[in-house]
Amino acid sequence: MPHRVNTVYLDNQTTTRPSDLVLSQMLPFFTDHWGVPSAPHKKGQELIPFIHEYLQPIFNLFRAPEGVKFLLAHSGADAIEKVLLSSFFDVTFPTGKNQLLAPVGSDRIVRRMQRHLEDLGSLPKLIPIGSHGVVETKDFIEAVSPRTALVTFSWVNGKTGVVQPLKDIQKICQERGILLHLDVTHGLGKLLYDWGEIGADIVTFSGDHLHGPKGSGGILLRSDLKCSLHTEQGNFNCAALAGLAQALKEADEAMDYMCLEVARLRDKLEAGILESCPDVKVLFDKEERAPHLSAMTFPKADPEALLYALHRQGVFASADEAALTFGLSRFSTDSEVERAIAIVTQAYRQLSLVSGGLV
Template sequence: MEVYLDNNATTVVDPKVYEEMKPFFCEIYGNPNSLHKFGAGTHPKMVEALNFLYEGINAADEDDILITANATESNNTVLKGIWIDKILNGEKKHIITTEVEHPAITATCKFLESQGVAVTYLPVNEEGVLEASSVAEFIKDETALVTVMWANNETGKIFPIKEIGEICREKGVLFHTDATQAIGKVPVDVQDFKVDYLSFSAHKFHGPKGIGGLYVRKGCELTPLLHGGEQMGGKRAGTVDVASMVGMGWAMKLATSTMAIAYEKNHVSKLRDKLENAILELPETIVIGGKENRTPNTTLISIRGVEGESMLWDLNQHGVGASTGSACASEDLEANPVMNAFGSDSELAHTGVRFSLSRFNTVEQIDYAIEVITNAVTRLRGISSSYAYAPSCHKSGL
């Protein structure tokens, strides 16, 4: 049996999404910007897809949703747009983010620092969550932007986006959230949560790879990251991938329906808990950040004495796919930065394994994964002659 438990890295395309995309490869293939019927023929489904995106995050008609290549482009568009519009002209000079953001945020912030931008990286608490009060504490007159993820890609921990949005709105500071790991798992509402910018990527909620979106609230326009055409009203140049746009729209519709969100909460979470509880029966295992306030599909578990990369190799040999953290940093053998942010010791920081489920996982798959994981831990602990139990560890939290 093969069991895919790395859905925070990417997801299988929903069969319904695939069917909706198929006509746009060989039948309705015109350039949407062309004036002839071959181009115009793409428009109805593009409009439909865009409407699905607006509905999925409750965007207002006067707001913009730009079609991008992925959440990385969306994040770069916001950060570099703020740099161009607010910082280079001397109006502002400061950005606030967290220590546990996705590399698409942290790497871009590091680049901006090299250009003279002041960036504050706020720490998370012992549960792995940023406290909204710390955002308020560090906002100053020079602050141009606060950017905080909606849900952490490694722990699944949900951040207090509503409170942070209210703080930023009250203080007149623009607020961006990377909602890549939230859409399709928890309700996302840009109006209720007072978000100015929001990034997402289709392949995280059973859409195609290579396409994403950026929500921009009316009045919060940005200098485009890409120039060269009038697509998206001149706000994001480049011919739109129509098939993928249609796929993303349908994936959003399916993932954000009331039924889908309820399924994540009531079914996917039970599968996650079944897997998690079985692993926690093994000696010296912990859930990083604890069990509360997470997306329904994610658990980051440390198995003391078992190095994360070795664990992944063993699981892969037996048909189970998991991760040590962000796929964008999977070739980096440094200690997991999220675990470092928790203040974990050097040994523990290399032991985190992330399991992330989807609505396509089954009870039978989880039963098999539990068997494989249990055998792998026994095997790898037997190999590690330096392993010693540490009674100070707990079953959840650090």
């Protein structure tokens, strides 16, 4: 498909455009400061002050207390994979606890790792999602057992935008000595994350969902947590850390804008589509949601067919077997939303006529 100037990018739940400042922060580590900090000479040692400087915006965004540890990952998926593997070797091997709990509909990397760890003797178990789009406390209590080693959750569902309440879950995990891993990729920079209030043991995130560099992610560990994640990771990627730090700094500064202006644009998108297509349904619109995400069902059109029709006209979103997800960003504009409303409603009406509602 040829390049389109007037495209509307509403797939920010999949990845985001790196900001200009992120790119400018990274460039010196390709041209000037290209050493590795493990080297004993000046070319390597000159990087150490940069590393200390770039860690601070990360801790600031998480409101993390002194002592919380940070590890740079190659992506959000890499971060999750490292956490699940380390829990198996650090908890399952020495204690025999081999149950890994995750909600139904978890990220693909979680499902894949569950299958891999099952081959090694782990017992994966999926927790059902309730009618409000989150794991209910009663279902969580029924799922945990004396053999539970790790519970892994997404703070925000990347398809629906629904925010998972964590207070009861965190309390149960703490009381029973179960590790709680939280992936905050889809909520970070959109909702306030307070380390002391939420209280997860391990937190992961992907940098490319925050207008940061591709191939970057992070792992934060509770200060007293001892695990095999504390290992050398080869040549440290200072360029990725520089870009990631800038992205998190910008996300922290733009959080109010996301919660107010981007939420207004998301609501405008939903209202405009519903006004023209009253049979469309916004999923979980009465629940607490991240301000930038909207999942909609279009009952008279196949989601993949509708997604393709939108793609042909320059509106980019994502879909699963039941719904389309639209993800806005701080770069989204009123004119883009208005264009998206017009194209979505036109495409849906055309597909409705073709299908006759038989989908």
